[in-house]
Amino acid sequence: MNEYELGIVDTRNILKAIQVHYNSDFRNYALTFFKRRLEYIIKRYNLKSADNLVEKLTNDGSFFQLFLKEICVENTEMFRDPSLWRFLMDDFLTPLIQKSTSYKIWFPEVSSGEELYSLVILLTELNLQDYVEIHASSISENRMDKVKQGIFDLSKMEVNRANFKRIFRDKELDEYCTIENGEGYLNSSLLGNIRFFSQNANFDRSPGGVKLIMWRNQMLYYNQILEERLLKTMNSCLVPGGHLIIGLNERIDYWNSDKDFVLVGENDSVYKKKLS
Amino acid sequence: MYQAVIIGGSAGSFRAITKILNALPVGYSMPLLLNLHRLKHVRSGFMEALSIKSNIPVLEPYDKDSIKSGIAYLAPSNYHMYIELNKKIALSTEETVNHSRPSIDLSFATAAQTYHRNLIGIILSGANKDGAWGLKKIKDAGGTPIVQDPEECEVSTMSRAALEATNGNHIYSTDQIINFLLKH
Numbered sequence: 001m002n003e004y005e006l007g008i009v010d011t012r013n014i015l016k017a018i019q020v021h022y023n024s025d026f027r028n029y030a031l032t033f034f035k036r037r038l039e040y041i042i043k044r045y046n047l048k049s050a051d052n053l054v055e056k057l058t059n060d061g062s063f064f065q066l067f068l069k070e071i072c073v074e075n076t077e078m079f080r081d082p083s084l085w086r087f088l089m090d091d092f093l094t095p096l097i098q099k100s101t102s103y104k105i106w107f108p109e110v111s112s113g114e115e116l117y118s119l120v121i122l123l124t125e126l127n128l129q130d131y132v133e134i135h136a137s138s139i140s141e142n143r144m145d146k147v148k149q150g151i152f153d154l155s156k157m158e159v160n161r162a163n164f165k166r167i168f169r170d171k172e173l174d175e176y177c178t179i180e181n182g183e184g185y186l187n188s189s190l191l192g193n194i195r196f197f198s199q200n201a202n203f204d205r206s207p208g209g210v211k212l213i214m215w216r217n218q219m220l221y222y223n224q225i226l227e228e229r230l231l232k233t234m235n236s237c238l239v240p241g242g243h244l245i246i247g248l249n250e251r252i253d254y255w256n257s258d259k260d261f262v263l264v265g266e267n268d269s270v271y272k273k274k275l276s
Numbered sequence: 277m278y279q280a281v282i283i284g285g286s287a288g289s290f291r292a293i294t295k296i297l298n299a300l301p302v303g304y305s306m307p308l309l310l311n312l313h314r315l316k317h318v319r320s321g322f323m324e325a326l327s328i329k330s331n332i333p334v335l336e337p338y339d340k341d342s343i344k345s346g347i348a349y350l351a352p353s354n355y356h357m358y359i360e361l362n363k364k365i366a367l368s369t370e371e372t373v374n375h376s377r378p379s380i381d382l383s384f385a386t387a388a389q390t391y392h393r394n395l396i397g398i399i400l401s402g403a404n405k406d407g408a409w410g411l412k413k414i415k416d417a418g419g420t421p422i423v424q425d426p427e428e429c430e431v432s433t434m435s436r437a438a439l440e441a442t443n444g445n446h447i448y449s450t451d452q453i454i455n456f457l458l459k460h
Contacts, residue, residue, distance in 0.1 A: 032360055076369045217369045220339050249352045249367050251338045
């Protein structure tokens with residue numbers, strides 16, 4: 001367990017250093033989450049104290065990239081929540097994409113890439129990949145570089161395979177992956193058409209005309225101010241009738257005061273942007 | 277004086293936790309925070325199974341839900357469940373801790389920071405050591421650490437680890453745990 005504990009003042013000093021030196025604003029990340037990640041970073045990089053972390057951030061520009069990598073929480077596994085993916089396969093994606101001349105999907109934070117990998121595998125299985133334009137962004141260029149190469153953590157392969165089997169009973173996940181030098185790789189052909197772009201902590205960049213946003217388990221790490229602000233961003237880039245999918249134990253009810261979104265898949269946290 | 281009860285359990289804890297839930301009355305004066313290891317790919321069934329004999333509502337909270345008395349909040353499958361200083365739930369998909377997500381240690385440690393001496397922490401049967409460190413945090417913060425009697429546990433690894441970590445003297449059978457909870 002992580003025994004090093006930061007104080008609130010320490011946390012605020014680190015936030016300020018990041019703001020001053022990198023013009024990057026993490027003040028609206030959930031404070032206790034952010035504090036916990038800072039403690040993790042201090043321990044992982046053997047920095048021993050908040051002052052040392054501030055010094056490192058101040059004097060070592062390259063360390064900030066590592067910091068951003070560690071702040072992004074991994075999606076945890078491929079096909080997490082198999083029932084959602086089964087719903088996407090059986091009831092959701094095919095009718096929407098077949099009716100559409102181009103179907104644009106955005107992953108606002110791809111982190112470890114497993115959600116993105118899951119989707120491109122699903123689209124391939126459904127023979128829908130040629131009708132879809134996927135955009136993916138991250139605040140961490142390190143993480144995005146890994147995702148572009150299709151790298152994933154092999155230690156999760158067992159659970160990845162098990163989840164895959166729950167959706168595609170007669171197939172094997174290994175058809176889509178290779179293992180080299182202790183790393184797992186998604187077959188590169190699956191990622192060739194994805195448009196990646198960098199993002200800052202306030203998600204100031206977004207594609208327009210999006211029909212589906214996959215934003216699962218990301219709001220967990222924001223405070224209510226940032227949640228509300230980002231929900232407005234999501235709303236503005238979705239077309240009317242477009243969908244927003246968030247984590248199974250997330251809700252946007254607090255911020256959906258204008259009723260921009262209607263919950264259409266309660267069990268799977270699928271929201272639809274109202275038509276007008 | 278107590279404001280919350282947090283309970284951790286793993287293999288063999290189902291019988292004890294259902295007995296506890298069955299014994300507590302509707303409108304119980306504190307919230308129950310439950311962190312019970314379970315299969316992570318199975319979303320439904322467990323909460324419903326706990327609810328069958330429970331007098332108080334059992335629910336899997338959404339992120340940022342406020343914690344209310346008389347409700348049992350069950351850590352959702354495949355999420356860590358943190359107890360925030362503002363007495364709200366915070367969920368997370370961060371790394372597993374001791375191969376567990378949810379981690380009992382994390383729920384207990386954050387509940388200790390929030391409720392201090394006004395917290396009752398209970399470790400039930402289980403086949404691992406998750407929860408021992410967290411129960412010590414509860415004790416260090418002035419809360420009351422309770423361990424299910426290893427002699428009664430179906431699997432005693434977890435309760436023995438918790439006793440070792442806390443030098444515990446509240447070693448209770450399930451019935452004694454229930455009596456303690458009904459008195460406070």
